[in-house]
């Protein structure tokens with residue numbers, strides 16, 4: 547199987563192009579184990595998960611993403627920028643504007659190229675956030691929002707603002723994102739019964755009305771260097787808490803780099819950032 551390892555701000559994935567290489571298509575039940583084995587840094591390649599590039603009947607292409615633990619997610623912002631760059635560079639698309647289907651919905655992407663025709667930035671219309679508890683999903687009245695609500699995990703109480711960007715996010719606001727033991731509270735919240743499909747856990751410090759710091763404990767992958775859907779969720783959460791203004795380009799500082807996020811007046815969240823290659827290769831063997 548041929549693969550390409552890419553990252554979006556250090557959030558790295560092993561991409562399998564199933565359109566250009568049909569031999570990359572496995573049995574459906576094999577993908578979770580493939581992701582667990584490939585993601586393992588000792589016995590595999592090492593990554594935050596795998597991404598499949600597939601054909602689509604609803605969009606130009608389809609992206610599927612499996613976390614390090616083998617769970618399949620419905621969306622992946624950093625992964626979308628990597629897939630967009632890959633498709634453009636491999637001439638799978640002729641226009642810099644195209645659409646990608648995810649399990650969480652169809653997104654439109656624009657690749658911005660520099661004078662050497664290299665993809666410099668990718669902008670993705672991530673669509674509208676889902677704010678109701680029933681859409682996240684999380685426990686409680688499904689027709690209500692979760693805005694700065696108190697929840698107790700273990701002995702600690704946390705104020706959470708929760709929403710979905712196709713995948714579930716729980717956001718809390720702190721004074722300093724580096725002062726929080728995310729490796730301890732992350733799994734407590736991820737695996738809590740409050741979130742029946744688990745949850746990505748984000749901590750946010752609002753520096754001013756144009757900039758935030760954000761760190762993430764990702765569902766199924768743990769602490770990563772960046773999370774695109776999480777950066778989008780953080781801007782939406784801060785805006786509905788009146789800490790940011792809507793329809794402003796917000797600079798989101800993540801451990802792996804920066805993203806520009808804007809929640810526009812039509813309710814769409816736009817993400818702009820880079821995507822990079824790490825290596826190309828071929829698996830010696832898939833399993834065993």
Ligand SMILES: N[C@H](CCC[C@H](N)C(=O)O)C(=O)O
Nearest residue numbers: 619622623624713773774775
């Ligand atoms: N762990 C996430 C999927 C990857 C999302 C993240 N890497 C991004 O860039 O959005 C989930 O299970 O919902």
